[in-house]
Amino acid sequence: MxxxxxxxxxxxxxxAGADAKxxxxxxxxxxxxxxxEKLHALGEPKSLAWLRKRVEKMLPKIDLPDLLFEVHSWTGFLNAFVHLGDGKTRMNDLTTSVVALLVSAACNIGMTPVINPKIEALTRSRLVHVDQYCLRADTIAAANAALIEAQGKVPIVQHWGKGMLASVDGLRLVVPVRTIDAAPSPKYFAKKKGITWLNAINDQVIGIGQMVPGTPRDSLFHPGRAAEPGRRGEAGDGRHRQRLLLRHGLRHLQDARLPVLPAVQGP
Structure with a gap:
Protein backbone atom coordinates (compact mmCIF):
# COMPACT_ATOMS: atom_id res chain seq x y z
CA MET A 1 0.00 0.00 0.00
CA ALA A 16 1.68 18.86 -12.37
CA GLY A 17 5.12 19.77 -13.70
CA ALA A 18 6.26 23.27 -12.73
CA ASP A 19 2.92 23.96 -11.00
CA ALA A 20 3.53 21.31 -8.35
CA LYS A 21 3.47 22.58 -4.77
CA GLU A 37 5.68 24.91 -0.72
CA LYS A 38 3.92 27.31 1.60
CA LEU A 39 0.30 27.83 0.66
CA HIS A 40 -0.65 31.40 -0.13
CA ALA A 41 -3.89 33.05 0.89
CA LEU A 42 -6.69 32.89 -1.63
CA GLY A 43 -8.50 36.04 -2.60
CA GLU A 44 -12.06 36.53 -1.43
CA PRO A 45 -14.66 35.98 -4.15
CA LYS A 46 -17.20 38.72 -4.75
CA SER A 47 -19.98 36.42 -3.59
CA LEU A 48 -18.35 36.08 -0.15
CA ALA A 49 -17.97 39.84 0.24
CA TRP A 50 -21.62 40.29 -0.75
CA LEU A 51 -22.75 37.61 1.71
CA ARG A 52 -20.77 39.16 4.58
CA LYS A 53 -22.32 42.59 4.00
CA ARG A 54 -25.78 41.06 3.70
CA VAL A 55 -25.43 39.17 6.99
CA GLU A 56 -24.10 42.27 8.79
CA LYS A 57 -27.16 44.23 7.68
CA MET A 58 -29.44 41.45 8.93
CA LEU A 59 -27.87 41.52 12.41
CA PRO A 60 -28.84 44.79 14.09
CA LYS A 61 -26.66 46.19 16.85
CA ILE A 62 -28.66 45.80 20.05
CA ASP A 63 -27.89 45.59 23.75
CA LEU A 64 -27.44 42.14 25.28
CA PRO A 65 -30.49 42.48 27.57
CA ASP A 66 -32.66 43.24 24.53
CA LEU A 67 -31.43 40.04 22.92
CA LEU A 68 -32.41 38.01 26.00
CA PHE A 69 -35.86 39.57 26.03
CA GLU A 70 -36.32 38.72 22.35
CA VAL A 71 -35.24 35.10 22.88
CA HIS A 72 -37.67 34.95 25.81
CA SER A 73 -40.48 36.06 23.50
CA TRP A 74 -39.72 33.02 21.32
CA THR A 75 -39.06 30.43 24.02
CA GLY A 76 -40.40 31.66 27.37
CA PHE A 77 -37.19 30.47 29.05
CA LEU A 78 -37.25 33.24 31.67
CA ASN A 79 -40.44 31.75 33.11
CA ALA A 80 -38.31 28.91 34.47
CA PHE A 81 -36.80 31.18 37.14
CA VAL A 82 -39.51 30.59 39.73
CA HIS A 83 -39.32 31.48 43.41
CA LEU A 84 -37.84 28.96 45.82
CA GLY A 85 -40.94 28.96 48.01
CA ASP A 86 -44.11 27.97 46.20
CA GLY A 87 -42.95 28.76 42.68
CA LYS A 88 -45.13 31.87 42.57
CA THR A 89 -44.24 35.51 43.00
CA ARG A 90 -46.09 38.81 43.28
CA MET A 91 -43.15 40.87 42.05
CA ASN A 92 -43.72 43.01 39.00
CA ASP A 93 -41.24 42.87 36.10
CA LEU A 94 -39.50 39.79 37.46
CA THR A 95 -38.06 39.02 34.03
CA THR A 96 -36.28 42.38 34.04
CA SER A 97 -34.56 41.49 37.30
CA VAL A 98 -33.61 38.03 36.01
CA VAL A 99 -32.16 39.43 32.77
CA ALA A 100 -30.07 41.94 34.72
CA LEU A 101 -28.67 39.17 36.91
CA LEU A 102 -27.97 36.88 33.94
CA VAL A 103 -26.05 39.65 32.17
CA SER A 104 -24.19 40.44 35.39
CA ALA A 105 -23.12 36.83 35.87
CA ALA A 106 -22.39 36.05 32.21
CA CYS A 107 -20.23 39.14 31.72
CA ASN A 108 -18.59 38.78 35.15
CA ILE A 109 -19.18 42.45 35.93
CA GLY A 110 -20.85 42.12 39.30
CA MET A 111 -24.21 43.50 40.33
CA THR A 112 -23.30 47.19 40.60
CA PRO A 113 -23.37 48.06 36.86
CA VAL A 114 -26.93 46.75 36.44
CA ILE A 115 -28.40 48.45 39.52
CA ASN A 116 -30.72 51.39 38.91
CA PRO A 117 -32.38 52.84 42.04
CA LYS A 118 -34.99 54.61 39.89
CA ILE A 119 -36.36 51.34 38.48
CA GLU A 120 -38.05 49.02 40.97
CA ALA A 121 -36.96 45.85 39.17
CA LEU A 122 -33.31 46.96 39.22
CA THR A 123 -32.88 48.14 42.79
CA ARG A 124 -30.18 46.47 44.85
CA SER A 125 -32.64 44.92 47.30
CA ARG A 126 -34.73 43.44 44.47
CA LEU A 127 -31.72 42.00 42.64
CA VAL A 128 -30.28 40.49 45.82
CA HIS A 129 -33.63 38.86 46.59
CA VAL A 130 -34.10 37.47 43.07
CA ASP A 131 -30.51 36.25 42.95
CA GLN A 132 -30.96 34.37 46.20
CA TYR A 133 -34.39 32.84 45.62
CA CYS A 134 -34.82 32.54 41.83
CA LEU A 135 -31.41 31.93 40.25
CA ARG A 136 -30.68 28.37 41.36
CA ALA A 137 -29.16 25.31 39.74
CA ASP A 138 -32.57 23.75 39.08
CA THR A 139 -34.07 26.90 37.54
CA ILE A 140 -31.01 27.44 35.35
CA ALA A 141 -31.26 23.83 34.15
CA ALA A 142 -34.97 24.31 33.42
CA ALA A 143 -34.28 27.50 31.46
CA ASN A 144 -31.58 25.73 29.45
CA ALA A 145 -33.99 22.89 28.73
CA ALA A 146 -36.49 25.37 27.30
CA LEU A 147 -33.80 26.86 25.05
CA ILE A 148 -32.65 23.44 23.85
CA GLU A 149 -36.21 22.33 23.13
CA ALA A 150 -36.88 25.49 21.13
CA GLN A 151 -33.65 25.09 19.19
CA GLY A 152 -34.57 21.50 18.33
CA LYS A 153 -37.66 22.80 16.53
CA VAL A 154 -35.65 25.03 14.19
CA PRO A 155 -35.71 23.34 10.75
CA ILE A 156 -31.98 23.67 10.06
CA VAL A 157 -31.11 21.83 13.29
CA GLN A 158 -32.55 18.65 11.80
CA HIS A 159 -29.71 18.67 9.27
CA TRP A 160 -26.90 19.04 11.80
CA GLY A 161 -24.38 16.30 12.57
CA LYS A 162 -24.58 12.92 14.24
CA GLY A 163 -22.36 13.48 17.25
CA MET A 164 -19.17 14.32 15.37
CA LEU A 165 -19.11 18.04 16.25
CA ALA A 166 -17.65 18.49 19.72
CA SER A 167 -16.31 21.11 22.10
CA VAL A 168 -14.03 20.39 25.06
CA ASP A 169 -13.11 22.68 27.93
CA GLY A 170 -11.38 22.17 31.26
CA LEU A 171 -11.56 23.58 34.78
CA ARG A 172 -8.25 23.51 36.67
CA LEU A 173 -8.43 22.94 40.42
CA VAL A 174 -5.78 22.88 43.15
CA VAL A 175 -6.36 19.77 45.26
CA PRO A 176 -5.98 19.96 49.06
CA VAL A 177 -5.21 16.24 49.48
CA ARG A 178 -2.66 13.81 48.10
CA THR A 179 -3.97 11.92 45.10
CA ILE A 180 -2.46 9.91 42.28
CA ASP A 181 -4.08 12.12 39.64
CA ALA A 182 -2.65 15.42 40.91
CA ALA A 183 0.33 16.79 39.00
CA PRO A 184 2.50 19.91 39.27
CA SER A 185 2.07 22.76 36.83
CA PRO A 186 3.79 26.00 37.90
CA LYS A 187 1.90 27.93 35.25
CA TYR A 188 -1.48 27.17 36.82
CA PHE A 189 -0.86 25.89 40.36
CA ALA A 190 2.34 27.73 41.42
CA LYS A 191 4.11 25.38 43.87
CA LYS A 192 1.06 23.18 44.43
CA LYS A 193 -0.45 20.27 42.53
CA GLY A 194 -3.75 20.17 40.76
CA ILE A 195 -6.13 18.32 38.51
CA THR A 196 -8.33 19.29 35.58
CA TRP A 197 -11.99 18.46 35.23
CA LEU A 198 -12.54 18.08 31.48
CA ASN A 199 -16.08 18.53 30.25
CA ALA A 200 -17.23 17.98 26.69
CA ILE A 201 -20.35 18.34 24.62
CA ASN A 202 -21.22 17.32 21.10
CA ASP A 203 -24.33 17.81 19.02
CA GLN A 204 -26.04 14.86 20.72
CA VAL A 205 -24.56 14.50 24.19
CA ILE A 206 -23.96 17.00 26.99
CA GLY A 207 -22.00 16.37 30.17
CA ILE A 208 -19.23 13.94 29.17
CA GLY A 209 -16.71 14.43 31.96
CA GLN A 210 -13.32 13.09 32.97
CA MET A 211 -10.80 13.94 35.71
CA VAL A 212 -7.21 14.17 34.42
CA PRO A 213 -3.87 15.37 35.81
CA GLY A 214 -3.63 19.14 35.73
CA THR A 215 -0.75 19.41 33.30
CA PRO A 216 -0.43 21.55 30.17
CA ARG A 217 -0.99 18.44 28.02
CA ASP A 218 -4.36 17.53 29.51
CA SER A 219 -6.11 18.50 26.27
CA LEU A 220 -4.90 15.24 24.74
CA PHE A 221 -7.01 13.10 27.07
CA HIS A 222 -10.51 13.76 25.88
CA PRO A 223 -11.37 14.86 22.31
CA GLY A 224 -11.76 11.32 20.99
CA ARG A 225 -14.38 10.47 23.61
CA ALA A 226 -16.33 13.66 23.02
CA ALA A 227 -16.70 12.96 19.32
CA GLU A 228 -18.18 9.51 19.74
CA PRO A 229 -21.83 9.56 18.62
CA GLY A 230 -24.31 8.80 21.39
CA ARG A 231 -21.56 8.55 24.00
CA ARG A 232 -22.93 8.41 27.53
CA GLY A 233 -20.01 6.74 29.24
CA GLU A 234 -19.50 6.12 32.91
CA ALA A 235 -17.42 9.29 33.20
CA GLY A 236 -20.53 11.35 32.46
CA ASP A 237 -22.55 9.69 35.20
CA GLY A 238 -23.44 12.01 38.08
CA ARG A 239 -22.49 9.53 40.81
CA HIS A 240 -19.18 8.86 39.09
CA ARG A 241 -18.41 12.59 39.07
CA GLN A 242 -19.31 12.87 42.73
CA ARG A 243 -16.97 10.01 43.63
CA LEU A 244 -14.16 11.68 41.69
CA LEU A 245 -14.68 15.02 43.42
CA LEU A 246 -14.81 13.45 46.87
CA ARG A 247 -11.72 11.36 46.16
CA HIS A 248 -9.79 14.52 45.36
CA GLY A 249 -11.06 16.37 48.42
CA LEU A 250 -13.25 18.76 46.43
CA ARG A 251 -16.74 19.90 47.29
CA HIS A 252 -19.56 18.39 45.25
CA LEU A 253 -21.67 21.04 43.55
CA GLN A 254 -25.29 20.48 42.69
CA ASP A 255 -25.62 18.90 39.28
CA ALA A 256 -27.07 21.40 36.82
CA ARG A 257 -26.28 19.58 33.60
CA LEU A 258 -28.45 20.34 30.62
CA PRO A 259 -30.95 17.73 29.47
CA VAL A 260 -30.21 16.15 26.13
CA LEU A 261 -32.70 16.01 23.32
CA PRO A 262 -32.93 12.75 21.36
CA ALA A 263 -30.93 12.70 18.16
CA VAL A 264 -32.84 13.99 15.15
CA GLN A 265 -32.47 11.88 12.06
CA GLY A 266 -31.59 13.73 8.89
CA PRO A 267 -33.58 13.45 5.69
Whole structure:
Protein backbone atom coordinates (compact mmCIF):
# COMPACT_ATOMS: atom_id res chain seq x y z
CA MET A 1 0.00 0.00 0.00
CA UNK A 2 2.78 2.43 0.91
CA UNK A 3 4.70 1.64 -2.29
CA UNK A 4 1.56 2.23 -4.36
CA UNK A 5 0.95 5.55 -2.63
CA UNK A 6 4.49 6.74 -3.38
CA UNK A 7 4.18 5.74 -7.04
CA UNK A 8 0.86 7.56 -7.31
CA UNK A 9 2.41 10.71 -5.82
CA UNK A 10 5.33 10.57 -8.30
CA UNK A 11 2.90 10.26 -11.20
CA UNK A 12 0.92 13.26 -10.00
CA UNK A 13 4.11 15.30 -9.59
CA UNK A 14 5.01 14.57 -13.21
CA UNK A 15 1.53 15.58 -14.34
CA ALA A 16 1.68 18.86 -12.37
CA GLY A 17 5.12 19.77 -13.70
CA ALA A 18 6.26 23.27 -12.73
CA ASP A 19 2.92 23.96 -11.00
CA ALA A 20 3.53 21.31 -8.35
CA LYS A 21 3.47 22.58 -4.77
CA UNK A 22 5.77 19.83 -3.49
CA UNK A 23 9.08 18.38 -4.62
CA UNK A 24 11.41 15.56 -3.63
CA UNK A 25 15.04 16.49 -2.98
CA UNK A 26 17.77 13.85 -2.73
CA UNK A 27 20.25 14.88 -0.03
CA UNK A 28 24.03 14.14 -0.11
CA UNK A 29 23.56 11.24 2.29
CA UNK A 30 21.20 9.59 -0.19
CA UNK A 31 18.03 10.20 1.80
CA UNK A 32 15.02 11.76 0.12
CA UNK A 33 13.52 14.94 1.55
CA UNK A 34 9.99 16.07 0.82
CA UNK A 35 9.66 19.84 0.35
CA UNK A 36 6.20 21.39 0.58
CA GLU A 37 5.68 24.91 -0.72
CA LYS A 38 3.92 27.31 1.60
CA LEU A 39 0.30 27.83 0.66
CA HIS A 40 -0.65 31.40 -0.13
CA ALA A 41 -3.89 33.05 0.89
CA LEU A 42 -6.69 32.89 -1.63
CA GLY A 43 -8.50 36.04 -2.60
CA GLU A 44 -12.06 36.53 -1.43
CA PRO A 45 -14.66 35.98 -4.15
CA LYS A 46 -17.20 38.72 -4.75
CA SER A 47 -19.98 36.42 -3.59
CA LEU A 48 -18.35 36.08 -0.15
CA ALA A 49 -17.97 39.84 0.24
CA TRP A 50 -21.62 40.29 -0.75
CA LEU A 51 -22.75 37.61 1.71
CA ARG A 52 -20.77 39.16 4.58
CA LYS A 53 -22.32 42.59 4.00
CA ARG A 54 -25.78 41.06 3.70
CA VAL A 55 -25.43 39.17 6.99
CA GLU A 56 -24.10 42.27 8.79
CA LYS A 57 -27.16 44.23 7.68
CA MET A 58 -29.44 41.45 8.93
CA LEU A 59 -27.87 41.52 12.41
CA PRO A 60 -28.84 44.79 14.09
CA LYS A 61 -26.66 46.19 16.85
CA ILE A 62 -28.66 45.80 20.05
CA ASP A 63 -27.89 45.59 23.75
CA LEU A 64 -27.44 42.14 25.28
CA PRO A 65 -30.49 42.48 27.57
CA ASP A 66 -32.66 43.24 24.53
CA LEU A 67 -31.43 40.04 22.92
CA LEU A 68 -32.41 38.01 26.00
CA PHE A 69 -35.86 39.57 26.03
CA GLU A 70 -36.32 38.72 22.35
CA VAL A 71 -35.24 35.10 22.88
CA HIS A 72 -37.67 34.95 25.81
CA SER A 73 -40.48 36.06 23.50
CA TRP A 74 -39.72 33.02 21.32
CA THR A 75 -39.06 30.43 24.02
CA GLY A 76 -40.40 31.66 27.37
CA PHE A 77 -37.19 30.47 29.05
CA LEU A 78 -37.25 33.24 31.67
CA ASN A 79 -40.44 31.75 33.11
CA ALA A 80 -38.31 28.91 34.47
CA PHE A 81 -36.80 31.18 37.14
CA VAL A 82 -39.51 30.59 39.73
CA HIS A 83 -39.32 31.48 43.41
CA LEU A 84 -37.84 28.96 45.82
CA GLY A 85 -40.94 28.96 48.01
CA ASP A 86 -44.11 27.97 46.20
CA GLY A 87 -42.95 28.76 42.68
CA LYS A 88 -45.13 31.87 42.57
CA THR A 89 -44.24 35.51 43.00
CA ARG A 90 -46.09 38.81 43.28
CA MET A 91 -43.15 40.87 42.05
CA ASN A 92 -43.72 43.01 39.00
CA ASP A 93 -41.24 42.87 36.10
CA LEU A 94 -39.50 39.79 37.46
CA THR A 95 -38.06 39.02 34.03
CA THR A 96 -36.28 42.38 34.04
CA SER A 97 -34.56 41.49 37.30
CA VAL A 98 -33.61 38.03 36.01
CA VAL A 99 -32.16 39.43 32.77
CA ALA A 100 -30.07 41.94 34.72
CA LEU A 101 -28.67 39.17 36.91
CA LEU A 102 -27.97 36.88 33.94
CA VAL A 103 -26.05 39.65 32.17
CA SER A 104 -24.19 40.44 35.39
CA ALA A 105 -23.12 36.83 35.87
CA ALA A 106 -22.39 36.05 32.21
CA CYS A 107 -20.23 39.14 31.72
CA ASN A 108 -18.59 38.78 35.15
CA ILE A 109 -19.18 42.45 35.93
CA GLY A 110 -20.85 42.12 39.30
CA MET A 111 -24.21 43.50 40.33
CA THR A 112 -23.30 47.19 40.60
CA PRO A 113 -23.37 48.06 36.86
CA VAL A 114 -26.93 46.75 36.44
CA ILE A 115 -28.40 48.45 39.52
CA ASN A 116 -30.72 51.39 38.91
CA PRO A 117 -32.38 52.84 42.04
CA LYS A 118 -34.99 54.61 39.89
CA ILE A 119 -36.36 51.34 38.48
CA GLU A 120 -38.05 49.02 40.97
CA ALA A 121 -36.96 45.85 39.17
CA LEU A 122 -33.31 46.96 39.22
CA THR A 123 -32.88 48.14 42.79
CA ARG A 124 -30.18 46.47 44.85
CA SER A 125 -32.64 44.92 47.30
CA ARG A 126 -34.73 43.44 44.47
CA LEU A 127 -31.72 42.00 42.64
CA VAL A 128 -30.28 40.49 45.82
CA HIS A 129 -33.63 38.86 46.59
CA VAL A 130 -34.10 37.47 43.07
CA ASP A 131 -30.51 36.25 42.95
CA GLN A 132 -30.96 34.37 46.20
CA TYR A 133 -34.39 32.84 45.62
CA CYS A 134 -34.82 32.54 41.83
CA LEU A 135 -31.41 31.93 40.25
CA ARG A 136 -30.68 28.37 41.36
CA ALA A 137 -29.16 25.31 39.74
CA ASP A 138 -32.57 23.75 39.08
CA THR A 139 -34.07 26.90 37.54
CA ILE A 140 -31.01 27.44 35.35
CA ALA A 141 -31.26 23.83 34.15
CA ALA A 142 -34.97 24.31 33.42
CA ALA A 143 -34.28 27.50 31.46
CA ASN A 144 -31.58 25.73 29.45
CA ALA A 145 -33.99 22.89 28.73
CA ALA A 146 -36.49 25.37 27.30
CA LEU A 147 -33.80 26.86 25.05
CA ILE A 148 -32.65 23.44 23.85
CA GLU A 149 -36.21 22.33 23.13
CA ALA A 150 -36.88 25.49 21.13
CA GLN A 151 -33.65 25.09 19.19
CA GLY A 152 -34.57 21.50 18.33
CA LYS A 153 -37.66 22.80 16.53
CA VAL A 154 -35.65 25.03 14.19
CA PRO A 155 -35.71 23.34 10.75
CA ILE A 156 -31.98 23.67 10.06
CA VAL A 157 -31.11 21.83 13.29
CA GLN A 158 -32.55 18.65 11.80
CA HIS A 159 -29.71 18.67 9.27
CA TRP A 160 -26.90 19.04 11.80
CA GLY A 161 -24.38 16.30 12.57
CA LYS A 162 -24.58 12.92 14.24
CA GLY A 163 -22.36 13.48 17.25
CA MET A 164 -19.17 14.32 15.37
CA LEU A 165 -19.11 18.04 16.25
CA ALA A 166 -17.65 18.49 19.72
CA SER A 167 -16.31 21.11 22.10
CA VAL A 168 -14.03 20.39 25.06
CA ASP A 169 -13.11 22.68 27.93
CA GLY A 170 -11.38 22.17 31.26
CA LEU A 171 -11.56 23.58 34.78
CA ARG A 172 -8.25 23.51 36.67
CA LEU A 173 -8.43 22.94 40.42
CA VAL A 174 -5.78 22.88 43.15
CA VAL A 175 -6.36 19.77 45.26
CA PRO A 176 -5.98 19.96 49.06
CA VAL A 177 -5.21 16.24 49.48
CA ARG A 178 -2.66 13.81 48.10
CA THR A 179 -3.97 11.92 45.10
CA ILE A 180 -2.46 9.91 42.28
CA ASP A 181 -4.08 12.12 39.64
CA ALA A 182 -2.65 15.42 40.91
CA ALA A 183 0.33 16.79 39.00
CA PRO A 184 2.50 19.91 39.27
CA SER A 185 2.07 22.76 36.83
CA PRO A 186 3.79 26.00 37.90
CA LYS A 187 1.90 27.93 35.25
CA TYR A 188 -1.48 27.17 36.82
CA PHE A 189 -0.86 25.89 40.36
CA ALA A 190 2.34 27.73 41.42
CA LYS A 191 4.11 25.38 43.87
CA LYS A 192 1.06 23.18 44.43
CA LYS A 193 -0.45 20.27 42.53
CA GLY A 194 -3.75 20.17 40.76
CA ILE A 195 -6.13 18.32 38.51
CA THR A 196 -8.33 19.29 35.58
CA TRP A 197 -11.99 18.46 35.23
CA LEU A 198 -12.54 18.08 31.48
CA ASN A 199 -16.08 18.53 30.25
CA ALA A 200 -17.23 17.98 26.69
CA ILE A 201 -20.35 18.34 24.62
CA ASN A 202 -21.22 17.32 21.10
CA ASP A 203 -24.33 17.81 19.02
CA GLN A 204 -26.04 14.86 20.72
CA VAL A 205 -24.56 14.50 24.19
CA ILE A 206 -23.96 17.00 26.99
CA GLY A 207 -22.00 16.37 30.17
CA ILE A 208 -19.23 13.94 29.17
CA GLY A 209 -16.71 14.43 31.96
CA GLN A 210 -13.32 13.09 32.97
CA MET A 211 -10.80 13.94 35.71
CA VAL A 212 -7.21 14.17 34.42
CA PRO A 213 -3.87 15.37 35.81
CA GLY A 214 -3.63 19.14 35.73
CA THR A 215 -0.75 19.41 33.30
CA PRO A 216 -0.43 21.55 30.17
CA ARG A 217 -0.99 18.44 28.02
CA ASP A 218 -4.36 17.53 29.51
CA SER A 219 -6.11 18.50 26.27
CA LEU A 220 -4.90 15.24 24.74
CA PHE A 221 -7.01 13.10 27.07
CA HIS A 222 -10.51 13.76 25.88
CA PRO A 223 -11.37 14.86 22.31
CA GLY A 224 -11.76 11.32 20.99
CA ARG A 225 -14.38 10.47 23.61
CA ALA A 226 -16.33 13.66 23.02
CA ALA A 227 -16.70 12.96 19.32
CA GLU A 228 -18.18 9.51 19.74
CA PRO A 229 -21.83 9.56 18.62
CA GLY A 230 -24.31 8.80 21.39
CA ARG A 231 -21.56 8.55 24.00
CA ARG A 232 -22.93 8.41 27.53
CA GLY A 233 -20.01 6.74 29.24
CA GLU A 234 -19.50 6.12 32.91
CA ALA A 235 -17.42 9.29 33.20
CA GLY A 236 -20.53 11.35 32.46
CA ASP A 237 -22.55 9.69 35.20
CA GLY A 238 -23.44 12.01 38.08
CA ARG A 239 -22.49 9.53 40.81
CA HIS A 240 -19.18 8.86 39.09
CA ARG A 241 -18.41 12.59 39.07
CA GLN A 242 -19.31 12.87 42.73
CA ARG A 243 -16.97 10.01 43.63
CA LEU A 244 -14.16 11.68 41.69
CA LEU A 245 -14.68 15.02 43.42
CA LEU A 246 -14.81 13.45 46.87
CA ARG A 247 -11.72 11.36 46.16
CA HIS A 248 -9.79 14.52 45.36
CA GLY A 249 -11.06 16.37 48.42
CA LEU A 250 -13.25 18.76 46.43
CA ARG A 251 -16.74 19.90 47.29
CA HIS A 252 -19.56 18.39 45.25
CA LEU A 253 -21.67 21.04 43.55
CA GLN A 254 -25.29 20.48 42.69
CA ASP A 255 -25.62 18.90 39.28
CA ALA A 256 -27.07 21.40 36.82
CA ARG A 257 -26.28 19.58 33.60
CA LEU A 258 -28.45 20.34 30.62
CA PRO A 259 -30.95 17.73 29.47
CA VAL A 260 -30.21 16.15 26.13
CA LEU A 261 -32.70 16.01 23.32
CA PRO A 262 -32.93 12.75 21.36
CA ALA A 263 -30.93 12.70 18.16
CA VAL A 264 -32.84 13.99 15.15
CA GLN A 265 -32.47 11.88 12.06
CA GLY A 266 -31.59 13.73 8.89
CA PRO A 267 -33.58 13.45 5.69
Missing amino acids: LDAAWKQMVERLKE ISIEVQPNGRAKLNV
